[in-house]
Amino acid sequence: MKTDKQIVDAVMSDQRKGQDLMVGHYGQEVFGMVVKIVGDVMDAEELTQDTFLRAFRCMDSYDPQRASLGTWLCRIAYRLTLDFMKRRRPLLVSIEDTEVWQTDINEEQLEAELSTGNEERISRLEELIDQLPPDERLLLMLHYFEERPLDECSFIMDASPHALANRLYRIRKKLHKQLQKI
Secondary structure: OOOHHHHHHHHHHOHHHHHHHHHHHHHHHHHHHHHHHHOOHHHHHHHHHHHHHHHHHOHHHOOOOOOOHHHHHHHHHHHHHHHHHHHHOOOOOOHHHHOHHHOOOOHHHHHHHHHOOOHHHHHHHHHHHHHOOHHHHHHHHHHHHOOOOHHHHHHHHOOOHHHHHHHHHHHHHHHHHHHOOO
C-alpha cells in the first residue's frame, strides 16, 4: 500500500500512472461520499470524476500538514457536490426546522433517545436521515458512520468544529422531534 506522499509524488512525476494510483486508492471513498449526498449513481460517478480532475489540476496546492490526501479529496468532492446540488434544485427550509429549538431536552437524554429503540424506530430513524438536506446527511455520515473527528469533518465541510458540533446537536434534536411523532 502506497503512502499519501508516494501517491502525490507519483502524480507529480509520472502523471498518468500516478493518477491511476490515486483513483485506485481513493476512488471508492470519494464516490461513496458523493453518492450518499446526491442519491444518483450517474451523477455521483460524474462528480467523482470531476473531483479527481480538479485534484490533478490543483495537486501543487495539496498540503499534507493540513489534511490527509483522502480528506483533501473529500473536501474537493464536497464543494463540487454542493455546487451541483445548488444548481439542481433550490434550498427549501422546512417549517419544522424553525421549531427545533422548542424541544427542551439535554444532550444526554437526546443521545439515549436516538441510540436506543426497537426495529420500527430504527427503521424510522433511517428514513428520517434519508430525508435530511444533503449537507446534514453528510455531516452525520462523516462523524457518526465513518467516525471521523470533528476537525476532519470541519476541513471537508469548510466550517469550524464548534459550528459543526452545534449543527450536529440541532440535527439530533430535529430527528428526536420527528421520532416523537410515532
